[in-house]
Amino acid sequence: MSREKGISVIIPCYNDGRFITEAVESVYGQKTDIPFEVLIIDDGSTDKKTHEITQSLAAEHSDTLRLIRHKRNKGLPTARNTGLKHAKYPYIFPLDSDDKLSCDPEMTKSGGYLGRAVDVLEENSDVVYAYPGTHLFGAVECKYVFKLPYDEETLLYIHNVGPYVVYRRDEALEIGGYTDRMRYAEDWDFNIAMINGRHKQGRPAEVRQFKEPYILYRRREDGTNMTSAPALNNRQVMQYLIKRSPEIYQKYCPGENDGEILDHALRKHYEVRAKSSAAFALHCVFNPIASFRDGSIALGIHTARRKLHKLWAEHVTDDSPQGQGVQAEPQTHDIV
Template sequence: MKVSVIIPVYNEEKYLAGCLESLKKQTVVKDMEVIVVDDGSTDGSKALATLHQGHQGPGAARNLGAKNARGEILVFADADMEFDPDFIEKLIAPILVGKTIGTFSKEEYLLNKDNVWARYWNLNLGRQDNLMVPRDHPDTAPVFRAILAAKFIEVGGFDTTVGYTDDWSLSRKLGVKSVAAPGAKFYHRNPETLAEVWRQSRWFGKNEFLTKNLVRRIYNLFRYCPVWAIFKIYDPRFLLFKVVYNSAVVTSVLLSFFGETKSK
């Protein structure tokens, strides 16, 4: 089966080349196409893109890529990821044998582990040993890293109205979860500067589970209030990380009251 790898990009010029280079080394490269969808970038990302759109968020960019894909299997990657050479081969293996319509990988590792802010991001989420997925994660998940194109098209792709959790919307539409693909190993960057922590946390704050209704919004304003971090954390740099992270999330939750766009 032909595979289409779809990569949404928004101002990720400094990471995209590494991602594309690792995809060139895939064992299934002869049966694979790569579609880079520019989501309104203002940096050099757009020069490497296959398709272009105004800034609408990664879900809309993935949907555009899927519309133009020729593959029977869609693989969704991010510009700040890199992959082992047999990643896609192992990722799609359960689909090829008819075990499932889609897969994800539990073997996701921190790519920039030497960066202190990247490590703090993992620590903040309770992740250890450079793993991006908990060791005890079940063998199913609401996120699809690979899926049969026909099934994706059948439900109209990702829901672009839900913000940060747009990649969970596919599972909800299909009524099934993805299945773990053993041995599909890849590496993912966390934010490397406080400015990147702020931007990514603002995106996280557009999570539908934080802003779905008035009660949740008010609860999460208190839950992520940066003041609480002062009483819990004794590492000065991690305290600074938490203040930036929580402030960004609170900003997104507050702006949701005024109908802020869900795009990244």
């Protein structure tokens, strides 16, 4: 198959017909001249409506959209791996069926997220992947970006990047793609493994951060986002992360054996997570109109806003004077 410059957008879907049209159309709403394709991976959906909608999308965009069905549900990691296997282009962007790319003119100019991310990877082989800022919508509405520049060590303790990285297909296949042993935090594990793969080869593993909220991340009323899943306990998750990427954990976590490395990583996880959660909560407090739709709630927290202003200001991005960005992460990607 062709390996010309281009990007494959992989959209796993399980009984998510009510949202997937928005996800797909958001890809086609991007203003980019980079060739792209969309792969919908129907992961064993049992909902008739989902079958009808995905079939209709495949017919409507027959030149650039492929529909691949699993006979039974295999889970999000396996669905993404199916997309990796069948992808036509050298760059990959995973998009959940209930989320979408922003089609705001300010977000789509200069090629949007897909175009800018591919350009970065084309121009700099030291960059392992790029990731965007996020706008929460649905049950919760607010914008945020990560305050601090990407930090390799912090990624080992908390998922401060998110699932929507653009990366090279060949590198993803080289590390074995997404693990099917974890139905939770599999994207965190993948992001660490991509960096660890380069460390093992003695290659740079830079990560490029875009602060623009290119991704619209849906918060459902029932809390069941596609990337939500019953959580393993902290120790189980961290044990697996270390097992798959031992070299990079050994670099940052002092210890003479696996147990000491694990204990160090868990201590750091709780420290970093507490700070991140507090920053995100403060952001919601100081942006009440964006976070709450009931004006009385916004009015009621006015006093708290004044008292907490000093603490809040320490977490707001320097380039976001209206308080639209803090160091935070989608909670569904935390380990709890």
